[in-house]
Amino acid sequence: MNRKTALIILLLLTSLAGFSQISIRMFARTRPSALFLTTVSGACLLHDEAEGEVRIDAGDIVAVSMHDSRIIYRTLSGIIGAADSLTFTPVSAGTLINLRAPGSNEPEKTLEGKIKIKPFPGSLLILNITTVENCLPGVVRAEAGKYGPSDYYKAQAVVARTYIYRNIDRHQLDGYNMCDDTHCQVYPGVVTDSVIVNACRYTAGRVITDRDSLLIEAAFHGNCGGETASSAEVWLAGYPYLVRVKDPWCSYSASARWRKSISLADWNNFLMSKGITPGSEGAIYGPQEPDRRRQATRRVQGKTVTSEEMRIRFGLRSAFFSLSPAGDSIAFNGRGYGHGVGLCQDGAKHMAEKKMAYDQITAFYYPGTMIIDIKNARKPPRP
Ligand SMILES: [Zn+2]
Ligand SMILES: [Zn+2]
Numbered sequence: 001m002n003r004k005t006a007l008i009i010l011l012l013l014t015s016l017a018g019f020s021q022i023s024i025r026m027f028a029r030t031r032p033s034a035l036f037l038t039t040v041s042g043a044c045l046l047h048d049e050a051e052g053e054v055r056i057d058a059g060d061i062v063a064v065s066m067h068d069s070r071i072i073y074r075t076l077s078g079i080i081g082a083a084d085s086l087t088f089t090p091v092s093a094g095t096l097i098n099l100r101a102p103g104s105n106e107p108e109k110t111l112e113g114k115i116k117i118k119p120f121p122g123s124l125l126i127l128n129i130t131t132v133e134n135c136l137p138g139v140v141r142a143e144a145g146k147y148g149p150s151d152y153y154k155a156q157a158v159v160a161r162t163y164i165y166r167n168i169d170r171h172q173l174d175g176y177n178m179c180d181d182t183h184c185q186v187y188p189g190v191v192t193d194s195v196i197v198n199a200c201r202y203t204a205g206r207v208i209t210d211r212d213s214l215l216i217e218a219a220f221h222g223n224c225g226g227e228t229a230s231s232a233e234v235w236l237a238g239y240p241y242l243v244r245v246k247d248p249w250c251s252y253s254a255s256a257r258w259r260k261s262i263s264l265a266d267w268n269n270f271l272m273s274k275g276i277t278p279g280s281e282g283a284i285y286g287p288q289e290p291d292r293r294r295q296a297t298r299r300v301q302g303k304t305v306t307s308e309e310m311r312i313r314f315g316l317r318s319a320f321f322s323l324s325p326a327g328d329s330i331a332f333n334g335r336g337y338g339h340g341v342g343l344c345q346d347g348a349k350h351m352a353e354k355k356m357a358y359d360q361i362t363a364f365y366y367p368g369t370m371i372i373d374i375k376n377a378r379k380p381p382r383p
Contacts, residue, residue: 022164023116024128024135024187025171026109028179031123032101034065037088040110042095046073048083056088069119088115096190099126109180109189127176132164135187136200139164142186143220144345146193152349153199154358158371159218159343160185162207166215166379199358205374208362214380216241216369219342223255225320225335228365234319234341241366242341249347249354255337256346258317261329270313275303285324342366 027035039058046054046062054075056062061076064086074080088097090113097115100108113130128135136157144156163185168177170184180187191197208216217239219231228245232238250256268278276284284298284305297306307319314332321334336344343365351361359371 020131020133022130022132022135022168022178023176024130025174025176025179026099026111026126026128026187027101027104027106028181028183030101030104030106031120032104032126033123034063034102035117035124035126036100036102037062037064037115038098038100040096040098043091044088044095044097045091046075047087047089048073048081049085050083051079051081054079054081055091062088064117064124066119066124071117071119071124085116085118087117090114099189107188111189125175132161133200133204134190136160136164137193137197138187138189138191139185140196140200141191141193142188144196148195148349149352150195150199151352151356151358151361152345153196154203155343155348155352155361156220156345157196157200157203158206158208158358158362159220161203161205161374162209162215162218165207165374165377166217168379203358206371207374207377208366208369209372209377210241210369213372213377215377216366217342218366219339220345220365221336221338221340221342222344223250223253223337223346224340224344225256225318225337226251227340228342228344229320229340231341234339241369243367245365245367247344247347247365249350250336250344252350253346255317256335258332258334258337260314260316260332260334261326262314262332264325264328264330266314267330270310274305274309276301276305 038061039056041058043055043057046056048054056075063074065072070082070084071086072082073086096110096112098108098110111128111130112134113128116127116129118125139160140153140156143160144153164178167184171177171179178184208218210216219242224247226247228247230238230244231242271278271281281300283300297304307321310316311319316332316334318334318336318338318340320336320340321332323330323332343362348361348365351364362371363369
């Protein structure tokens with residue numbers, strides 16, 4: 001096989017055209033072993049291999065639980081059954097199904113598409129079989145928040161869609177495409193916010209790629225504090241579009257700057273946990289301007305302390321800060337919220353308010369990228 005043939009085969013293998021259906025594991029964080037399912041509007045057919053099809057009309061409730069790795073179900077109208085797996089199929093396009101997991105602290109979810117339930121070790125595997133475009137408004141609402149301008153949501157929609165397609169086989173070994181938790185992207189179910197729904201429709205099928213049409217790693221965060229971080233510095237994985245960008249757009253936000261003081265006792269405990277003797281840690285108080293480079297790693301008494309370790313230990317809003325002793329406390333003076341890599345949400349929101357279009361926003365935060373249809377995009381080969 002020559003190089004050209006190999007390249008064509010690789011392109012075919014990594015092509016994403018037609019990949020619009022998606023299976024999402026619901027309640028992935030709490031993994032319940034019982035579930036209440038209600039048809040909110042329309043009707044659906046419950047398919048159980050033994051009984052065949054049972055019609056579930058609006059208002060009927062189906063209680064699902066597990067017994068000896070079999071699925072037991074009982075409807076309010078009195079039908080009882082056991083099966084190895086259950087599928088609920090909507091009879092019409094407008095059917096909405098509500099899921100509630102008793103004993104779970106996750107809110108109930110209203111979903112479009114099919115619901116498939118199987119036993120999974122110790123819990124139910126609850127899958128929503130839907131399309132990328134149908135689940136996108138829910139993902140955007142969860143990741144981007146409320147009350148933003150239209151082009152901000154359009155930017156978040158192409159970011160979320162890019163993320164889904166790039167990570168579509170993340171749970172391949174588990175038998176589904178993505179989970180509804182922060183591990184993948186939070187998916188709360190169907191949302192009705194018309195600005196978000198319209199932003200998703202307007203950008204339908206559009207994704208962000210590099211110049212080789214490869215889907216980008218579409219990282220984003222709350223507020224960069226005036227300068228985004230390069231992924232090479234934060235994650236030790238460099239991408240040509242995840243580089244430092246000076247951001248004049250996010251300083252209006254309350255998240256742009258923060259201060260926090262901790263007691264000297266807490267600080268000394270932290271130093272001792274790192275094997276550093278308190279009182280001679282002067283080298284830790286580095287430059288007085290916040291510094292987010294990995295070089296912000298401080299070496300003290302032969303030990304290293306990173307900004308990230310301090311962020312986790314003291315619950316700081318970002319690892320982009322300076323610190324100094326202030327009497328019987330230590331004062332942190334920081335910028336931004338989150339890891340700082342990729343799109344800055346506060347900045348993107350402000351750019352949209354200033355009438356910048358969504359593709360200008362993504363081009364600003366992911367330099368050298370473009371927006372194309374998913375039909376022409378490819379997933380990068382696995383490393
Ligand atoms: Zn996941
Ligand atoms: Zn910013």
